[in-house]
Amino acid sequence: MTRLKGILLALCVYVNIANAVQYADDLPPGPYCGARRNGCCAGRVDGCSAPIIGTLCYCDDFCDRVRNEDCCPDFQAVCRGNYTVQEIRVCHHRGQYYAYGKTAKENCNICKCEEVGGRVEMLCERNACLIQENIIDAVNQRPDQYQWRASNYTEFWGRRLDEGIKLRLGTLQPHRFVRRMSPVRRIYDPNLLPPQFDSNQKWRGYITPIQDQGWCGASWAMSTTATASDRFAILSEGLERVQLSSQNLLSCNNRGQQSCNGGYLDKAWLFLRKYGIVDENCYPYVGHDDSCRLPKSGNLISARCSLPLNVGRREKYKVGPAYRLGNETDIMYEIMESGPVQATMRVYHDFFTYRSGIYRHTNLATDDRTGYHSVRIVGWGEESDYHGRIQKYWRVANSWGEDWGENGYFKIARGTDECEIESFVLGAWPFTVDPVSKNDI
Secondary structure (H helix, E strand, O other): OHHHHHHHHHHHHHHHHHHHOOOOOOOOOOOOHHHOOOOOEOOOOOOOEEEEOOEEEEOEHHHHOOOOOOEOOOHHHHHHOOOOOOOOOEEEEOOEEEEOOOEEEEOOEEEEEEEEOOEEEEEEOOOOEOOOHHHHHHHHHOHHHHOEEEOOOOOOOOOEHHHHHHHOOOEOOOOHHHHOOOOOOOOOOHHHOOOOEEHHHHOOOOOOOOOEOOOOEOHHHHHHHHHHHHHHHHHOOOOOOOOEOHHHHHHHOOOOOOOOEOEOHHHHHHHHHHOOEOEOOOOOOOOOOOOOOOOOOOOOOOOOOOOOOOEOOOOOEOEOOOEEEOOHHHHHHHHHHHOOEEEEEEEOHHHHHEEEEEEOOOOOOOOOOOEEEEEEEEEEEEEEOOOOOEEEEEEEEOOEOOOOOEOOEEEEEOOOOHHHOOOOEEEOOEOOOOEOOHHHO
């Protein structure tokens, strides 16, 4: 009789532990192993588990090892008859439970459940992220103040700001003596310049489509080849519609350049002038550091490129010396007469979130890092702002794909050197060739 009472008492203790024990402050009460139909398991059985805070804990003999963080908190009580409660250490973070040592990612930062001063808590990195929701919300909630719209981009989410600056820009500031280059003088009447102009409308089919440099700091190469390509088509009156190879520049223009880590525009134009490059079909873009697979000298034949059929081109595509444009109206006149120009701009944190409107950088993240980027100015225009005032803008082609901005383009304030976009603007004349005559066929 005494033995029977002891058994009944043990069963009552077992049931109480299996159903009512609070194993940790942030951990839901059991049962875990005690709720399994088949109870505990001999040996190691991966399927011998119970659900706990979004994952599984285990109830097999493998839990007898020294380290058993993944075992159910009631294992000792239910499976071994040891009624001393074993605390399991978990972190509660943003409505979720994380076992000790587990990690989670918040945007670009890794958080880990770690021990601090005898207790566990979620410790997170504190990197500045490329996309920050507070910037997006602030811009979109004040259209009267900022005049442009912001958006979250999937490709940028989860990336650090320093990654964006290093791998989504890529233009190195020119040396001081290059910046002092005297601008060319143009003879024209500024009053005759139209209020609106778009290269895509004047030269339909001649302007290079929006490209995507990927995670490679190649804006220096991509903006150079795109600007040159536009001008080959325009100044040849459509005979030489070509998309020049950015990878040719990226891989082969390596003297003083840093490939996907950035490059100088003056050195890029000098390479085109001295050696020339091939077209995109002959040397496709791969968007990463790669050894040059073409000799710098030679022609399209020695480079094993397909020759254009409508012109007698055998040499690589070359340009004359790059020249600088001095002010707003000089830039406008140059675009209208000769095609898009290349511009360098300073990129602030908020620019990565641009969706539409006339961009001006905000004061929302002024302490964050900035970098330099090169782009193509293809036109200009005017539009009324939130208060009905006329605002002037440049229309600019970026190299982040068509999903970014206004189908790959953006508008930026004109006439105020916003983000230094009017400080270092370049153009160059391409060396076109004559069409093939019937006698050449």
